[in-house]
Amino acid sequence: MKGRPVVYKDKEMVLKAQEIFWKKGYNATSLSELSTATGAGAGSLYNTFKGGKKELFKKSLQQRKEDLETFKTKLQNSDKPIELIKEFFISVATVSKESHLKGCIVANTIVEMTFIDEELENEAIKIIKETEKLYTTTILKEQKKGNIKSKIAADVLGKYLITLWLGINTLRRIYPDKEILKQQIELQLQIIN
Structure with a gap:
């Protein structure tokens, strides 16, 4: 007890x-x-x-990995997993200014720990790569079902979403503005229609 x-x-x-x-x-x-x-x-x-x-x-960092597992379960149980991914990205636009300034702890760790602490850097990279794998797997399934028009390879699109995520986490510090972020995120997400 x-x-x-x-x-x-x-x-x-x-x-x-x-x-x-x-x-x-x-x-x-x-x-x-x-x-x-x-x-x-x-x-x-x-x-x-x-x-x-x-x-x-x-x-x-491990706590963020647990959040990823929760998201993975949601995607696996969804009839429209690509819409969930899009909603996740777009939801970034609506958070507080403080959240924008904090960015992503995992992405921040990769930047901070490069050349400083390889173990912590690799812990963060592992989470990003697991996220990429989740995106790639989901995109591939949806491409096979005909739910995504893009003919770009799923692994390339998975990396693209990671690139988008890492970029958003800098952009949101420059423009912590809901409308600007929403516009930019929606523009970038058109590739997985």
Whole structure:
């Protein structure tokens, strides 16, 4: 019975830490900020996350992977998975200005960790590649059903959607404007009609 609250509390701590990492990145986030955000002292953080700040960051990335698995299930159970993908991209336009400025923690990690920490960089790349694989698989199925007119190979379109995602996460910082983002995203998504 005692194990449950600890697991819940650990996940709660990860989500609170994730917010700080998302805004500031790994290197700019101090242990003091993590302690304040999670409500745990440095000793408690190290007792809970034996790998310290790095383990806590990896668990923050892992949370994004769990969100990907949820999205994968939705796509697999949908009669119109391409519409779900489009809705996901377009929904980016409607989030808060703060969300625009934060961008994507996974994409941010790839940029921040290149030449700095290969392990964390590879963790983030792995999530992006899994997302690409999900897009590619979904597009291929829909092409075979005749639901996508584009004759561009599914793997090329999967990479295209990743390119779009990475680009949006810079564009939304430059133009945190719903109409501009929606217009640009819809324009780019025409390729998977």
